[in-house]
Amino acid sequence: MKNYEIEAAWEYHNGTKHPNGILLDRLHTYHPANRPLPYKIYKNRPQIKLTADKRPSGVATLDAISDNTSNENARQVPDLAILSKILFFSGGITKTLRFSPPLGDVDFRAASCTGALYHIEMYVVCTDIPGLESGVYYFDPKNLSLVMLRKGDYRKILSNATASEPFVLRSPVTLVFTDIFSRNSIKYQAREYRHAFWDCGTILSNSLAVTSAHRLCSKLILGFVDSEVNLLLGLDGKNEAALALLTLGHVEQDLPSPPPLDKIAEPQEDGLEFSAINNMHESSSLTESHQVSIWRKKMDNKPSKTGKEAIKLADYIITDASLEETIIRRGSTRKFSHDSISLEHLSTILKRSTGSVVSDFEDDTINDIYVIANAVDGIEQGAYFYNKKNNSLEILKKGDFRSVSGHLGLDQSLPYDASVALFFMADLQKVLEHFGNRGYRVAQIDASIMGGRMYLASYALHIGATGLTFYDDEVTEFLSPHASNKNTMFMIALGKKAKS
Numbered sequence: 091m092k093n094y095e096i097e098a099a100w101e102y103h104n105g106t107k108h109p110n111g112i113l114l115d116r117l118h119t120y121h122p123a124n125r126p127l128p129y130k131i132y133k134n135r136p137q138i139k140l141t142a143d144k145r146p147s148g149v150a151t152l153d154a155i156s157d158n159t160s161n162e163n164a165r166q167v168p169d170l171a172i173l174s175k176i177l178f179f180s181g182g183i184t185k186t187l188r189f190s191p192p193l194g195d196v197d198f199r200a201a202s203c204t205g206a207l208y209h210i211e212m213y214v215v216c217t218d219i220p221g222l223e224s225g226v227y228y229f230d231p232k233n234l235s236l237v238m239l240r241k242g243d244y245r246k247i248l249s250n251a252t253a254s255e256p257f258v259l260r261s262p263v264t265l266v267f268t269d270i271f272s273r274n275s276i277k278y279q280a281r282e283y284r285h286a287f288w289d290c291g292t293i294l295s296n297s298l299a300v301t302s303a304h305r306l307c308s309k310l311i312l313g314f315v316d317s318e319v320n321l322l323l324g325l326d327g328k329n330e331a332a333l334a335l336l337t338l339g340h341v342e343q344d345l346p347s348p349p350p351l352d353k354i355a356e357p358q359e360d361g362l363e364f365s366a367i368n369n370m371h372e373s374s375s376l377t378e379s380h381q382v383s384i385w386r387k388k389m390d391n392k393p394s395k396t397g398k399e400a401i402k403l404a405d406y407i408i409t410d411a412s413l414e415e416t417i418i419r420r421g422s423t424r425k426f427s428h429d430s431i432s433l434e435h436l437s438t439i440l441k442r443s444t445g446s447v448v449s450d451f452e453d454d455t456i457n458d459i460y461v462i463a464n465a466v467d468g469i470e471q472g473a474y475f476y477n478k479k480n481n482s483l484e485i486l487k488k489g490d491f492r493s494v495s496g497h498l499g500l501d502q503s504l505p506y507d508a509s510v511a512l513f514f515m516a517d518l519q520k521v522l523e524h525f526g527n528r529g530y531r532v533a534q535i536d537a538s539i540m541g542g543r544m545y546l547a548s549y550a551l552h553i554g555a556t557g558l559t560f561y562d563d564e565v566t567e568f569l570s571p572h573a574s575n576k577n578t579m580f581m582i583a584l585g586k587k588a589k590s
């Protein structure tokens with residue numbers, strides 16, 4: 091099986107490392123005026139206008155993001171109003187900013203996205219639910235509507251594609267997250283395939299939080315026969331491909347046979363293809379349902395620890411900032427002050443952002459979290475390992491590493507100025523040996539969901555945050571020997587915003 095020929099993932103990962111990855115052209119340039127249209131336009135299809143209730147649901151952000159396992163057994167069918175909220179607060183347009191020409195007005199979305207290129211699309215596959223008839227729909231963020239692509243109950247196709255995964259089998263609604271590769275590779279070239287999962291993960295953090303706030307059970311599914319899901323959505327798997335499924339709700343009902351799969355006329359996207367992206371996607375694809383059942387097994391990972399001096403953390407701060415208000419306020423901080431944040435803030439963000447997600451890879455030890463503290467009241471400046479299990483920070487080295495954190499985040503001022511820089515790191519060899527090349531998808535998305543939750547936790551506490559890109563090998567080198575066998579999957583910086 092190609093998925094277990096894991097040199098493919100290593101070739102991609104090593105080839106897309108800053109600064110000298112051989113799959114990246116250092117002379118490549120991108121001008122924002124060439125930004126592709128960040129949504130699809132389907133012609134002559136029925137549209138269902140959505141109204142998203144933006145009022146606070148009364149659930150605090152920190153509670154909504156903490157964990158989604160407590161709803162595991164909840165039995166509920168979402169109606170169109172709840173579905174609209176999930177879609178809007180995941181992928182909807184929350185603000186429009188005016189830039190000088192040729193850029194003009196740019197819409198920004200509920201979740202962060204590298205380069206604001208919004209290459210992740212969302213689709214709905216459902217049975218009849220209150221307010222919406224069964225079908226396959228594209229979520230159009232520009233018009234806040236659902237575009238009907240197929241009429242009828244097609245859920246059995248998802249169930250077959252996931253080898254009858256129990257949540258998919260019983261789910262009245264499943265969201266499918268896809269990526270249009272060229273929309274983001276126009277700027278980031280082959281490194282786009284990392285961004286695919288980063289930007290899908292930050293959206294998923296929002297979806298999971300809204301789902302939790304409505305006490306709706308959900309499960310994140312990364313194991314499926316790629317071609318079957320793509321065919322259902324009318325995608326070719328090369329220009330646009332499915333990355334993840336999220337089941338919503340539970341019904342006890344046998345799945346009917348699906349209507350025939352007619353061809354869907356796709357809007358044209360004329361982006362340049364990068365063979366490195368297509369190769370990596372294909373090498374991590376599952377081609378038959380029995381491969382999916384084999385793939386779906388728990389990893390036996392032992393959490394890392396240092397055994398060194400540890401600072402015990404507690405879940406200190408309670409704020410009732412509502413989830414909806416936090417998502418609408420969220421944005422990536424463009425300038426940090428050097429002001430410190432408190433240890434209570436950092437503890438709260440770490441604890442609340444790293445809870446379990448119900449998923450088919452079921453592991454919350456895939457990524458370890460490393461912290462460079464530049465300015466945190468209550469702890470010395472230095473590099474730390476976050477021991478999730480003990481909820482403690484273990485000191486790796488003491489010192490002023492502001493310049494180091496600035497350098498590791500691609501020599502940008504954001505990680506230099508921030509109070510804290512965090513790195514999510516996985517033992518990639520171990521993950522790939524277990525999950526095959528598809529483990530690359532797992533490791534990236536596991537990290538980015540925590541990153542997305544950190545955005546929300548920070549904003550709930552009125553602290554700024556931004557995702558960042560990084561010099562891969564130098565992060566590992568700096569955090570070694572503790573991180574010597576690990577690779578960085580995601581980076582985020584936190585701190586107080588500079589006054590403008």
Ligand SMILES: Cc1cc2nc3c(=O)[nH]c(=O)nc-3n(C[C@H](O)[C@H](O)[C@H](O)COP(=O)(O)O)c2cc1C
Binds near residue numbers: 420
């Ligand atoms: C994974 C990730 C990496 C990012 N990397 C950078 C970066 O290196 N430099 C930067 O200035 N912004 C970075 N950003 C911020 C994006 O540019 C920002 O999310 C996008 O412009 C959308 O704006 P918003 O987050 O304010 O909605 C990153 C965002 C994410 C999610």
